[in-house]
Amino acid sequence: MSVLEGINSKALKTGDLPPPSPSPNTFRIYSMRFCPAAQRALIYASVKKIPSEVININLQQKPDWYFTKNYKGQVPTLEHAEGKKLVIESAVIPEYLDDIFPETKILPSDPYEKVQQKLLLERLSDQLTPAFGRVFRAIKNPEELKEKFESILKAFEEAESLLEGAFYSGTSSPGFVDYLIYPSFQRVYWLTFLLEIFPLPSDNFPGPGYPKLSQWFKAITAIPEVAAASQSTENGVGSCKEYMKGLPYFDYGL
Amino acid sequence: MSVLEGINSKALKTGDLPPPSPSPNTFRIYSMRFCPAAQRALIYASVKKIPSEVININLQQKPDWYFTKNYKGQVPTLEHAEGKKLVIESAVIPEYLDDIFPETKILPSDPYEKVQQKLLLERLSDQLTPAFGRVFRAIKNPEELKEKFESILKAFEEAESLLEGAFYSGTSSPGFVDYLIYPSFQRVYWLTFLLEIFPLPSDNFPGPGYPKLSQWFKAITAIPEVAAASQSTENGVGSCKEYMKGLPYFDYGL
Known part of the structure; x- marks a missing residue:
């Protein structure tokens, strides 16, 4: 529960x-x-x-x-x-x-390992968060949109290259970075259902170009505690559609 | 030494x-x-x-x-x-x-006191850093400059109101916030020598409108360990002048 x-x-x-x-x-x-x-x-x-x-x-x-x-x-x-x-x-x-x-405790106790997790989170967020924002703001303008996709793909390439093992925590189970960066990836996943021309697939997201990230996204999504703290894809995508129409979306699906 | x-x-x-x-x-x-x-x-x-x-x-x-x-x-x-x-x-x-x-250790050991120091630093920086940046970028344009002064003054008013005791650390001696925010205040202090029309005085900086901050700035400036890690006013102001002229300033005063 x-x-x-x-x-x-x-x-x-x-x-x-x-x-x-x-x-x-x-x-x-x-x-x-x-x-x-x-x-x-x-x-x-x-x-x-x-x-x-x-x-x-x-x-x-x-x-x-x-x-x-x-x-x-x-x-x-x-x-x-x-x-x-x-x-x-x-x-x-x-x-x-x-x-x-x-x-x-989820963060490592070792000061150096801890600080590296915090810096890695910031590095991933600094790329992903504005990239998603740029796409989302351009969502009604197909021409501009394609250009903005580039920054998403660039952020995903970097995220793939920074994922050295199964998890960003560097251990055999998810850690601070994995849990905190997941919502950003999930937002991009929702985009795959919203935008037919989106360059990443919904299936096995983010797809064959990102083998490590695809495994990672699947593993994090499957964790019951993560699912319990997240909205369903249906509600997520639905709320984005309402937002795009300028409608109130905070209570979408309730 | x-x-x-x-x-x-x-x-x-x-x-x-x-x-x-x-x-x-x-x-x-x-x-x-x-x-x-x-x-x-x-x-x-x-x-x-x-x-x-x-x-x-x-x-x-x-x-x-x-x-x-x-x-x-x-x-x-x-x-x-x-x-x-x-x-x-x-x-x-x-x-x-x-x-x-x-x-x-300079940060408090108590988790709540520690996190409040980190958040207070971010709050002060979020105001001061962009405000200083806006003035510095407008430095050659007197009309634009006066407008940008407003954001400096607003940041200083907030900084004055957030200073509850002698130090931002909330104790009788300087702490994490005091040490980390000092460089931002020092940059504005340098501006008072650079810009004749600057609305804050060099003397007893930032002046009578900010009684707590003036005491604070004087106290931090006088700490030998802070002085040893800081550049002199002469070098600071001189380097800004070189920067404004588009000259290399990194080795100013050496």
């Missing part, structure tokens, strides 16, 4: 009252069902089996009180200790969860 | 041979004398009293071999263990130095 209570709750929006502070031993994650950054925190909590209450936020009509939780108004935000502790940023919350729950 | 050997060595450029790998117990920091990011690593090493060898890099004519140390070609890079260990990124190297030299 998932430890993420309310992962599919409706998004709170302007005018909605704030939820009461979490009780002493409850962890709360402010999220948005289709946000890849928030998904990082959800995956980490799920893998570490930290029972968490998920509150979804409508990012187009943010409740005013949400800025007292996160001055940027972004997700994810982690809240605990009856609301007295707030931690933001998708690359920071997981390390914090490792620090406070060292018995299920 | 400073632990930073070679802090004022000439910058290596295209065609210059790479230095031999550092010996077993030597720490090396690739830097550029006027780079605020690299200065973070130098200050941290200085405060922690880690004897380090500084190699300066000409960032306009980078030696090819430097990309094997840092794939982005940026500074700082920390190299040790006879060249087998390389760590990049100005906000990451200091935490790594704390992890490998915990006896002189």
